[in-house]
Amino acid sequence: MRTISFTEATLEAMREEMRRDPTVFLMGEDIAKQGGIFGQFKGLPQEFGLERVRDTPISEAALVGAGVGAALTGCRPVVDMHFADFITCAMDELVNQAAKLRYMFGEQCIVPMTLRAPDGITKSAGSQHSQALESWFVHTPGLEVVVPADAEDAKGLLKAAIRSDNPTLYFEHKSLFPQKGPVPEDDDFVVPLGKAKTMRDGRDVAIVTYGITVGRAIEAAKVLEADGIDATVINLRSLWPLDYDAIADAVARTHRVVVAHEAVRVGGVGAEIASFIGEHCFDDLDAPVLRLGAAHVPVPFAPGLQEAMYPKAPMIADAARRLVRREA
Amino acid sequence: MANTLSAPVEGSRRELGIAMLRTMIRIRVLEEGIEKHFLAGDIPGFAHLSIGQEAVAAGTCTNLRTGDAIASTHRGHGHTLAKGTSMRAMVAELFARATGVCKGKGGSMHIADFSVGMLGANGVVAGGFGLVAGAALSAVQRKTDQVAVCFFGDGATNRGPFHENLNLCAIWNLPAIFVLENNRYASTTSTAETMKIVDVARRADGYGMASVIVDGFDAFAVYDAVGVAVQRARSGGGPTFVECKTFRARGHYIGDPERYRAKTEVEDVMNASDPIVRMQALLGDALAAAAFEALWNEARAEFADAVAFARSSPPPERTEAFFGAYSGDRDPGDPVHALESRERDRFMPFAPDVGSGSQGSGH
Numbered sequence: 001m002r003t004i005s006f007t008e009a010t011l012e013a014m015r016e017e018m019r020r021d022p023t024v025f026l027m028g029e030d031i032a033k034q035g036g037i038f039g040q041f042k043g044l045p046q047e048f049g050l051e052r053v054r055d056t057p058i059s060e061a062a063l064v065g066a067g068v069g070a071a072l073t074g075c076r077p078v079v080d081m082h083f084a085d086f087i088t089c090a091m092d093e094l095v096n097q098a099a100k101l102r103y104m105f106g107e108q109c110i111v112p113m114t115l116r117a118p119d120g121i122t123k124s125a126g127s128q129h130s131q132a133l134e135s136w137f138v139h140t141p142g143l144e145v146v147v148p149a150d151a152e153d154a155k156g157l158l159k160a161a162i163r164s165d166n167p168t169l170y171f172e173h174k175s176l177f178p179q180k181g182p183v184p185e186d187d188d189f190v191v192p193l194g195k196a197k198t199m200r201d202g203r204d205v206a207i208v209t210y211g212i213t214v215g216r217a218i219e220a221a222k223v224l225e226a227d228g229i230d231a232t233v234i235n236l237r238s239l240w241p242l243d244y245d246a247i248a249d250a251v252a253r254t255h256r257v258v259v260a261h262e263a264v265r266v267g268g269v270g271a272e273i274a275s276f277i278g279e280h281c282f283d284d285l286d287a288p289v290l291r292l293g294a295a296h297v298p299v300p301f302a303p304g305l306q307e308a309m310y311p312k313a314p315m316i317a318d319a320a321r322r323l324v325r326r327e328a
Numbered sequence: 329m330a331n332t333l334s335a336p337v338e339g340s341r342r343e344l345g346i347a348m349l350r351t352m353i354r355i356r357v358l359e360e361g362i363e364k365h366f367l368a369g370d371i372p373g374f375a376h377l378s379i380g381q382e383a384v385a386a387g388t389c390t391n392l393r394t395g396d397a398i399a400s401t402h403r404g405h406g407h408t409l410a411k412g413t414s415m416r417a418m419v420a421e422l423f424a425r426a427t428g429v430c431k432g433k434g435g436s437m438h439i440a441d442f443s444v445g446m447l448g449a450n451g452v453v454a455g456g457f458g459l460v461a462g463a464a465l466s467a468v469q470r471k472t473d474q475v476a477v478c479f480f481g482d483g484a485t486n487r488g489p490f491h492e493n494l495n496l497c498a499i500w501n502l503p504a505i506f507v508l509e510n511n512r513y514a515s516t517t518s519t520a521e522t523m524k525i526v527d528v529a530r531r532a533d534g535y536g537m538a539s540v541i542v543d544g545f546d547a548f549a550v551y552d553a554v555g556v557a558v559q560r561a562r563s564g565g566g567p568t569f570v571e572c573k574t575f576r577a578r579g580h581y582i583g584d585p586e587r588y589r590a591k592t593e594v595e596d597v598m599n600a601s602d603p604i605v606r607m608q609a610l611l612g613d614a615l616a617a618a619a620f621e622a623l624w625n626e627a628r629a630e631f632a633d634a635v636a637f638a639r640s641s642p643p644p645e646r647t648e649a650f651f652g653a654y655s656g657d658r659d660p661g662d663p664v665h666a667l668e669s670r671e672r673d674r675f676m677p678f679a680p681d682v683g684s685g686s687q688g689s690g691h
Contacts, residue, residue: 025469051469057499062492065458066465069476072447073397073466092489096452097459103653105440105448106431110655142653165655194665241665 001182007040009151009183010172013158014041014078016187018048021076024162027054027063028080028116037082038118038177064090064115068098068167071113076162083129084119084171098167099142110165114158120173120212120262121310127298130306132211132263137169138240138272144168144193145239149214151181153237156191164193173212173262194241198250202230205320206250208273209260210236217260219313220320229324239269247273248281255286256323262310265293287323292316341548342614348390348547349607349615350623352382355406356604357627358415361635362405362422362436366582371422375436376403380577383603384509385410387550388477388570391558397445397463397476399456402437403509403576404449407479412444419634425641432644433652453514454484457493457506464502464567475503475561477554483514485528491535494569498535503561505554506532506569509544511576516588532569544572545601548610575601 004012018024026044028036032055035042045053056063060081067079081087087094098111121130137143144166148154154172161168183189191197199214200221207217214235221231234250236243251257257277259270274289292311300306337345359377366375378385385406392398392411400407408418413429421428422436429441440448447459460478467474484490485508497504508528512519525531532539538560542549550572557568575597579586608620656662 023470054500057492057495059492059496061489062458062461062496065489065493066462066496067458069399069447069459069462069464070466070469071462072442072459073463075466075469077462092452092455093458097450097455099653101440101448102655104430104434104438105442106429106433107652107655108430108440108442144654 001184003180004151004183005178005180006148006151006154006172007038007177009155010040010158011042011044012183013155013162014044015047017159017162018044018052020187023074024076024078025052025054025070026078026080027056027067029056029058029082031055031080036080038174040177041080060086060089061093064093065097067113067115068093068101068111071098071111071167072101072109076112076114078114078116078162081115081117084117084133085128085131087115087117087133094137094143094167095140099140102166103142111167112165113167114161114164115167115169117169117171118174119171120175121299121306122174124301124303124306125174125299126301130299132171132261132294134169134171134239135263135268138242138269142167143240145171146193146237147171147211147239148176149211149235149237150176151179151183153191153235155183156189157237159190160193163190171211176212179215191237193238194243196237196243196246197235198246199233199235200231202232203254204230204324205256205258206232206234206254207258207260207316207320208234208236208247208250210239210269211262213260213262213311216311216313217316220316223313223317224320227321229320231320242272244276244280247276251277251281251284255284256320257285257289258292258316258319258323259289260292260311260316260319263293264296265291266296268293287326290319290323292319337611337614342611344390344551345548345607345611346615348383348386348551349604349611350627351386351390351410352547352604352607353623354415354627354630355382355385355409357624357631358409358418359405361631363578363582365423365635371436372424373435373437374402375422375582376580377578377582378403378406378509378576380575380598380603381509381511381544382406383547383607384479384507384544384550384572384574387547388479388507388554390551391554392445392475392477394444395472395474397447397460397474398479399447399459399463399476400449400479401453401456401481401484402449402451403481404439404479405436408439408441408446408449411441411446413441413446415630415634416637417441419631420638420641423638423641424643425638426644426648427637427641431648433648454480454487454489456480457484457489460504460506461493461497461502464497464504464561465500467503468500473503473562475505475558477505477507479507479509481514482508482510482512482519482528483522485531486514486522494532494535494537494567497567498537501564501566503564504567505557505561506567507554508569508571509574510571511574513576513580515580516584518588527571529569529571537567537569539569539571541571541573544574545603545606546610547603547607
């Protein structure tokens with residue numbers, strides 16, 4: 001399989017879906033002329049024209065609102081949020097409109113809108129350009145939430161999001177854009193929503209994670225291997241629908257679980273996973289579930305402070321070691 | 329302000345006037361009936377009446393095709409009926425019945441009818457602007473000549489989405505029409521207290537959008553102004569802002585004690601400007617008293633039939649609470665959303681017996 005960057009994988013997904021379905025169009029700030037702040041839209045206007053790849057004013061509420069209106073009336077819009085942090089400027093459109101219309105209108109409509117949201121901690125972007133906000137939307141019925149971890153996910157999940165008849169948030173970590181990985185060339189390669197992927201199969205401990213933290217967990221697993229600890233790494237891929245079965249299987253096989261994400265730990269997706277395990281897999285556990293996430297503070301600017309407040313490979317490895325040694 | 333009081337009413341204009349009068353009378357009868365049944369406890373939730381504003385709904389929607397879209401407000405019964413939704417489907421929805429247009433899941437504030445292009449009342453003030461911008465954008469993307477109309481009140485023009493979406497529609501020249509029902513009140517606060525301008529249409533100037541101000545008690549005036557706007561939108565001429573000066577003859581919601589205005593204000597305005605009386609006067613000799621009375625009787629019979637239909641309809645099945653949030657969630661074979669059955673199963677044994685609300689018999 002050829003190797004391409006995460007950015008190229010998203011571009012391939014956009015191109016294939018826009019060729020496949022003329023109702024797919026794209027709008028956002030700085031995407032047509034500039035090609036996106038991470039280069040993730042380069043070349044699309046040349047192939048599809050400025051009507052299908054639209055530069056917009058800085059009007060997040062209007063973009064998401066118009067995305068919903070277009071989705072209700074026969075289009076499949078893809079709306080780029082520039083930075084995930086700016087979703088806050090369109091919360092009504094997303095939470096009160098997109099998420100609820102199908103249900104409260106008695107299923108008269110579908111809302112096939114994809115929201116692309118570059119998120120996460122990178123390069124001292126500071127408190128208002130670094131957040132991971134996915135748990136808010138997992139908590140909102142009516143929305144789907146996906147978080148790609150690598151180039152393969154980037155393509156397959158974006159295609160799945162565009163093809164989904166439900167409003168789907170696609171959280172793409174800014175630091176992942178340049179990373180390369182193997183990606184199928186098949187035009188119909190789609191990563192199914194609600195299905196996790198086992199990245200590594202070990203018997204001693206399971207690290208359940210998603211997004212950029214999958215890479216950090218794999219790094220941790222390599223370190224653990226040197227210590228004689230064999231770790232499973234589960235890449236959730238989508239957070240809603242959530243693959244509870246894959247989580248339960250991992251618990252049954254390893255009996256010890258670390259849940260890790262870059263988002264704030266308190267009230268994060270990890271809390272849902274840990275409580276699910278507590279309710280449904282209690283008898284399979286040999287140790288308490290450990291949750292790792294960012295500290296309950298805004299993301300700081302100074303590089304040293306920034307790097308101190310979210311879990312990376314050493315912290316994940318340490319948590320796994322604590323779980324395994326607890327029994328020994 | 330356009331003054332059509334002296335316009336001759338004959339020929340096709342007469343037919344048009346009678347059609348709009350019929351719509352206005354149907355809206356009035358529907359809303360007076362809703363008021364009565366709400367106070368009697370037949371209708372749960374909140375309900376907001378547009379009595380006094382009927383000419384805006386009738387004058388606007390008479391210009392539209394079924395395939396054109398409208399987005400409405402929490403005060404949306406008139407728009408919904410004027411766009412073509414049946415009184416039966418509406419009343420059953422307000423009575424929270426399974427036969428309601430939204431299966432009893434929306435109610436007065438969230439009523440929609442996609443079969444006639446009605447994209448929904450909206451519980452959020454200014455919630456419709458984005459939907460209309462998107463529907464208009466969708467018409468451009470799909471290369472149709474559909475137009476989209478946003479109904480909104482003066483209060484909504486103080487919210488951000490109003491400004492963002494007007495600007496977006498203007499720069500993209502979208503086939504959208506913004507029909508403002510300036511009814512003098514935002515909830516319980518008078519417009520004079522919430523903005524420094526009298527003519528809200530001036531705000532359209534800020535976005536380079538064509539605008540017009542009309543007498544919102546005069547259905548002909550609304551019809552003519554919106555007609556120009558629809559033609560402009562269909563022919564690629566872009567969006568228009570139509571300010572209709574009108575009046576809310578009821579409180580913000582049914583049961584509002586209306587402490588914020590003098591009791592005589594409603595009487596004074598309605599005595600001078602009731603849009604139904606106004607249209608009857610405009611039609612003058614063209615409409616016999618018997619024909620006028622017949623329109624009322626027809627509307628009353630239609631409403632009585634709708635209430636009987638609602639009363640004979642069951643409330644939604646209790647299990648309905650757990651379906652409909654996601655496309656695919658009714659399909660047990662759906663590999664994605666079948667997962668959510670885990671959530672539903674958790675509640676099935678414990679669902680309290682409140683599915684029928686105030687309507688008595690349950691499951």
